[in-house]
Amino acid sequence: MGLSSPAKAVPRLTKKQYTARLPALREELVQLQVQLKDAPFTVVLIVAGVAGSGRGDLLNTLGEWLDPRGVETFALQSPSEEERERPLMWRYWRNLPVRGRIGVFASSWYTETLHEQLHGGVKARAELDHELRRIRHFEKLLADDGTLVIKLWLNLSKKDQRTRLRALEADPDKAWRVTEEDWLAHQRYTPLARTAQRILDETDRPGARWTVVDALDERARNLRVGEIILRQFRAHLKKAQRLVAATGRPDRAPRALAPSGVRWLRATPLDQRLGEDDYERKREKWLGRLYRALRAAYEARRSVVFVFEGWDAAGKGGAIRRLASAIDVRFYRVVPIAKPTDEEKAHHYLWRFWRQIPRDGYVTIFDRSWYGRVLVERLEGFARPDEWRRAFGEISDFEEQLAEHGTIVLKFWMHISRDEQLRRFRAREDTAYKQHKINAEDWRNRRKWEAYEVAVGDMLALTDHPFARWHLVPANNKRHARLEILRTSCKVIEAALETKA
């Protein structure tokens, strides 16, 4: 991994040698894409490197070798307002390719970090550490999802860099390819190399390894990159086939990972009462206050994410409608989470939620959410045990990123008793226009109440963090629950606005 270790003697290739080896390589790359098409994973290829190492040339060559119908090249442009108004990683999430395809990242989550170094932005060590930790988490998440992450660093010694930049400049037809920035990078070669070495060391992890490629000879560089891609792909394909064999199974008698959650759930009293007049008076008061709090959040450019989870028939829909009535219709969006679409299924399970993250100042209300991963997917076996276990950390990380960006995250578990659920199910069956709200699956889920209790308990215990608290809402009494949600929302938003400007 050393960038400064004495360069291995990289043999230069003549055009003839190159041309002789090319057809076989190209054929294998095409075969790779044919196999990838049906493979259950994505390939993410990151091409980074020093100035003058010919990243653009290499990318064009790859463009010639690969079938463009299976490739998406991401040369991320400077972040747009919509991107700046969301957590840093949002722009990468939105550009991840679907399974079976290759995403070539001509620039990536490393680009900005490297770019800042070039322009001498003195970054506190802690800040860089934080960025690198974020990158490690992201790449681990991709790798855990089965993504093949190939990271290439095109390297040149300082001397070779000068040689290449001068050669380009001497060619009147190619001189325009050399920019001032390239020469600036050359001047700052040593400190840049030091930072690059640190970044590579800190992000060279299982499932997301760096490969350093000597970039002095174009042809040798190209062939080597082709071979690296092939080798890593083949190894990965074998591993993936083993993984697919191990699918999930319904967890019929789940054991709690964190028993404090179930205790919390069971200790929650559900016998609240609230008269209609009392409710209506208080509701209008809190609606007005919430309206003002959200208005203030908008002005402070703080976005708000509401998450509604709860037992079937706990009243999520009704609570959301009441909550929404306090928000100017231009500022919020309700996102009901049902079965994922084909496109969503072909991505990491968090992708479809990242898609819906609001811009600064706006509100997204999730009617069910990413917690399906540790509830229904755990219990029905849609996720393997290693997958749903990992999800507690992934979800916490996701919410932490939201909070770090300034998003206020409000999570409600609407809690009713088993008897109350039965009463509501029956009422639904008896009311014509409510019959669509109840089906065989609801009754099936109801029979798994104890299992769900364990999963819910784990969720509450393992994903309750200072940056994204769970609010357990007693909901046997609908009026009480709706008011409780308004009240909690006000208080959390008001407190968040006070603590952070």
Next chain:
Amino acid sequence: MGLSSPAKAVPRLTKKQYTARLPALREELVQLQVQLKDAPFTVVLIVAGVAGSGRGDLLNTLGEWLDPRGVETFALQSPSEEERERPLMWRYWRNLPVRGRIGVFASSWYTETLHEQLHGGVKARAELDHELRRIRHFEKLLADDGTLVIKLWLNLSKKDQRTRLRALEADPDKAWRVTEEDWLAHQRYTPLARTAQRILDETDRPGARWTVVDALDERARNLRVGEIILRQFRAHLKKAQRLVAATGRPDRAPRALAPSGVRWLRATPLDQRLGEDDYERKREKWLGRLYRALRAAYEARRSVVFVFEGWDAAGKGGAIRRLASAIDVRFYRVVPIAKPTDEEKAHHYLWRFWRQIPRDGYVTIFDRSWYGRVLVERLEGFARPDEWRRAFGEISDFEEQLAEHGTIVLKFWMHISRDEQLRRFRAREDTAYKQHKINAEDWRNRRKWEAYEVAVGDMLALTDHPFARWHLVPANNKRHARLEILRTSCKVIEAALETKA
């Protein structure tokens, strides 16, 4: 449609009357959504109206009545930078729901027009006319695609408006709902009503009719809206079932709509020659010039859309790769067009292209494009005759919108002879790493050469406009073709930058 015609006596409803009629209505609305789920169309519901007419209340009520899992509410926020950097209608395209779902537009393509009127922006009559024409085209396109477009205008007389605003203000819990803007709208009631009337008149067209709803009595308003939705949905469902029955058939011996196109194609000489040295020298020169032109376009915030169409094996891929090598990798994106995804299929055929429109200053290169509608879809019967015939106009309109926004549109038809194609097909079969580029379908298409010639001719003749010219590129000689594309691109971009600042 008259807003100022003497109000029909709208009977007020007591709470009891309202409650009595509600269950039946709600059940029918739910049934509607169940039927819609499997229907081959989208519902677009626009709710507009005067200040104080209770649009927010109505939307919340609809939110309660409808199953939120089948509804997407679009309360478009102020346009983002990404939206402003694209043609006006882009933000609406990106928010159109898929078939089987209801899109409720709490604000819509009317909102900005109306809003500007409120704030007294004096708009030239011609400008408003242009906006209304754009809206008519868009709604016609939706309607032609089978979309049910329901447009509601919630109306109040000036007197009733004052009554409602005062009543809200008098209620301490609801006073916060009345804004200064509402009172401004009240003061300017008469001119606003005049403009609204004009907008309604000009956009009341078959397939996109306005319905004016008296909004004085909340309960009567709600019930009436529910009934309008039901009635229009039922009528539309019947019509849609008839349409689905009439699917397309392969057009085996197509007749030219515009014979000048085929003549153009046949009159194009294909015997150019260009030596390798000559080519390489000229290529570098034009690549450099194109790089500078695109750089200038970027600085002028002008985006560029390249469209590559051509016979199979005409060399689109190679030409695109050469072209791309002149563009900074951060500024362009190649979009290969293959079979649409499920999500794309569930939208209007132009939706997937609108998705890919570049931001100001950036470049998108389409490897095949929306012209598939009038080529393969026409000949294979994937589109009905009425659909592909309509497409010439729809596509022209689409490209005109791009051009009006400032996008430079460059369309290339890469033309080879039938013999040359045969030679290339055989060469592909003989080269191992090129075999994936040739399959049975290519040979099948080749047998339909004459049919394709007619379709291509129609395309060239009917969609060649000053704002988006077709460039017919002789491509029997690959080097000549690639150079021709570089040269044409330079000239068109340079000319566009001169004429419009």
